[in-house]
Amino acid sequence: MKSFQNLKAFMQAPLQLMTDLEQGQKFVRTRLGPKSFVFVYDANYAREILVQASSKFPQNRMVFDRIQPLTGRKGLVQMEGEESKNTRMKMRTLFSKAPMADAQAITEQYTNDLVAELKKNPNVDIAKAMHNLILRTALKIFLDVDDPKMAHEIGDMFVELNELCGSRMRSLLPVPLIIPTKQTLRIKKLRQGIRSQIMDHLQKRTKTMHGQLVDVFADDPNLLDHCMTFIFAGHETTASSLAFTFLLLAKYPEYQKLIQQDSKMATLVYKESLRLFPPAYMLARQASADVQFGDFQINKSEQVIIALASIQQSEKYFAESKEFKPERFAEKSETQGFAFFPFGNGAKSCIGERLAYVEADVVINKICQQFTIKGAAEEIFADPMITLNARSGQVLCFT
Template structure:
């Protein structure tokens, strides 16, 4: 009996000893980072996590809290979570140092979280998530031709076609009374665009309310957000959400597999010569003997999800901002009328003449960037802004926070497109809605051409106003989107009839 009692005591003591050692380890980590400014930890072990978890549960916008911390504690801010410490870098010097150089890889722990989603392979080793620089460089070099100026100019026909389909759908609602979500409509048109120009798919999301793709992407993005809560996939009351997210990922990958197989067969039969994203993915597959179908699907999913959600959010935020600033709306509509008149199809050359619209789109991205920031991994100790940052640290960069800081932008909460006029001082490494440096977004020119075509047609055809009573709050749902969906009412402008002629 005494032996059994001693064994039981030992079994009880071992976990307590392990926990005590872990607490000592956490205390040592604190000592390494406590010289870096930051808000008081709410918990010794959990650090700042309880604050963030509460805000996520209440759908409160955590980036505004980080903005408050940046204003209070300075441009280098510490974030604690268990034994890990992340450091927010919110200075132009830091952004230039870490984002402009290939020496600082993406953090494999952070981006590894979206390799799988609740155990279902999601973005895998796609262009956004891959952290190995050599592998990323191969992928990027392979994709570059599909984003060349020549190819993008050739997309104008599709941009016009799909934007025109959106205008037809909006005309059905343009009685000045019907209320609808602009975010929903923008999501559908950008989904149709990316499906056709990137993969040769005709989804018809604008015409078919029952198509499963918009809901699948929405579920996936919700899953990305909810997955931040620890152990959520094991909570019994969350199993319905987990199941729907996994089914949505499987749907996208299944359709992607079908699309890839069909395109491969067409290429083998000599029937396919298009230079789109899918063609470049398959070209890389042929060159890279080690590539497999799962890796090819990773990039299919990456471009499909990232290629429409972010642009839809930007367009919705732009409509929201213009409806709140009638003087800016009037000025940009005058520019659109001057450049386009009653012209139905927009030419590539027209885009360069819509300079004020370009400024508006850039200002929208400053205040409401769909992707708030990016993350890097620091392998060796570094000093930035006179603050020593230890080796093996996650570095967080936020264009959302820097875009709203008084030290970088005068009256930062005011929507002012003239900040981006050709005579205005250029933002110095404090504005990066598409990231910066070698890992900047490959599709940024594509996205802004598409956004400009859609916005120009919308401004040409319609007067719009916001439905009263909206909160205008922001929601972090994998990307930053308007919480209320930008509920609108439309009326036709006098030019609209001529545009249909």
């Protein structure tokens, strides 16, 4: 019965389960329902799995197949091996110097729009505000779409689809999408709604409307899936991490003043937010062979969960690990090199990491220069979906 209790806990509160299982160990083997899972709590072994031994630890299909409504079947997130490597090579141009300068300018423009709106309406649901802002930038950067209404509509659909797919991701036996239930029908409707809006744009685009992603994959049969992946991954994780950042800034207002005095402090604050509330709170893999790590063996076919959130909040790697201390990132340390990996590591790390830092630097600095942020509750609420999201309804006041 313990295995099914663990499964229920994993479905309802995965972060708490990861914390409860650890108890100072590097690896924990347990069963979630009928399947054997290995949770990894050691930063060095996590890096080995993701980098040196990555060929023996492909993505966990039990997880990744269930998020296809969000990423598409053939988007970059779903790819493995040479296919993934070749696609990532094509995408490098999206994150080179000139496109990043364009992305920064777009983010500045849209953040200025948000600043103007906040001056009129200072009380906002911070999660929703950040999702609307960053989705708008993603649509412009990748598809050359400047349509706030479209961003708002797609954003609402993405958030709901994220929640539904996140629930399926942690379920032992989710109902197949081909079987019509209230949940599966809703998932398919949301998926089709998002894809239809993107497809409408792709069909209407002219020679003067390109968008970086369209330029790179114009003749690729998987263009729509790439769009789904980049619009989801290109906005969702950044938006969530920025929402957490502003919730933390409201709770620790002294850092607002430090950002006003030194713009470089924004990056330190953002990194500390990523450490405490990593969007990719766990990384799922599956062993394709028996692999030995010291005196512990991960067996072929076992499900592997790298407990990223637990590693980043461990006293083994970060002093006062539960405390908000952005200054810990002021100087590079060996620990940061392997125990802080909010964008993953190795061949499947997030290709948009540089863009996330560019956008975050702009948004945090511009808003902190214009406002005092208030309204923080004692506790910041997070919802683990496919990624970790700031719970909606947490209202901040920008004055």
